[in-house]
Amino acid sequence: MNNAIPISILNVTDQPSFTSIDENPDINDPKVVEEVLKYIGKAGYHKITDILLFVLPDLIERHVINQDNSIINLRISGDGRNVSRKVKHIIIICTILDDIVNIYKAEHHYTIILFPGNENYILLQKMITPIAHELNDLVLNGLKDLNGTVWKINPYFSSDWKFMAIVLGFNAPNSRYFCPWCFCTKEDIGNRQKVCIIKKNMHQIKPAFFNNNSTVKSPPGHTKPPLLQIISLDYYVSDELHIILRIWDWLWDLAIQELKMKNQLTKTKIIAEMNRIKISFSFWQEQEIQNWSHTSLMGGDKEIVFKNFNFGVVFNEKHTFLINCLWQNFYQLYINMKSNETNPPSQFANQAKKWLDLFFTPSQGEPNTINFKMGLYRPKDVTLYIHVLVNHLPKFMEWHQKFGLGAFSCSPVEKKNHDQVSAFFQKTMKDGGKDIERKSAIFEILHYENRSLYFAQKGTIDKYPKPQHIHVKKKSKN
């Protein structure tokens, strides 16, 4: 099996020292952390070509792709898991967008490269270079299979905002020019009069424009050459799930801030309402900052809050009506976003604009009088995620309607990365290293993936030997 998709272990020199990560850890098991740190400077690598050639017969057999119209829509994605606060475990994977029924399954996302390290441009540039070269070749020359058919490769990219910004060589999200797709500035982010359409393209942000002698400069905010230039900028699709989750966090913060300002943060009522909708939730006081923190909810629980949480437990009747509408309408937007068949992009664009109008509901009447009706939020409360939701997601829906925005979700990638790190970076493996002399967790992850792929494909590929005859080949160089 490792002959079909060979595993290489890359050694990366000049690794910059890592700094403390200012985010909550995703994985905190001390045994796992200690092991991951040992692999700094190493990366495991599968060639895209080898992966594609291996999965191709099954895709053809299932009529996902066909030789008469030999096109493969290939999605590349990246994800970094926080392993304690010291390091990230990063994977870059590919999947076949055409295989839409399997797109949500982690096992249909194939690891190209994995490594522990910092999520930064310099390291990612080193790690991604072999992928970029291979992808260029695949896009320019196509993929020739064993029958001589040449497949055209259409590449896409999808990840959370941070990863995508690094790959695009784009500046930090809090910068003045915050959007990789349009020229909107922080000052204009909440300006309802300003029309923000996708205006940039990869040609404008390519290295030629970073040349000091060039008269044409790259657009503001594009501070470094993009790392995967063969992918067209309109094929960089932001992960809709992150947009939803970050907007949830922000709407929740806005509600909590408001309650604090009014001295109405009744924590017991919020906890009781969370319990009513069957969500375990608590507040606690951080000692150093004397501030209240609360449980950070997982995606599924956030959905339930969007749908069912009644802000009537903490706000007055008029204000509750507004806030409940804002949350429930947002949930409806999220549902519509995922079901692009019943909801055309133009309709979604209108719904998103209406939702933003609701977000901007102004106050009415004189403050401190009986008729005063408090509004919601201000233009400066618009975040970059809200900007993308309202201005760009409808366009992505339209362009990539064939697959739907859900096909660009990164949750299977996150799950895969999380599970792989938790399972393989442990001091003692479950089998006690009986069969395999333990040398490299990175190698073992890719080897395990190869075996899983083999089992998944064996229904259609019977020319390979039976599973019990597979032996581990110690191809790892370390």
Ligand SMILES: [Zn+2]
């Ligand atoms: Zn924009």
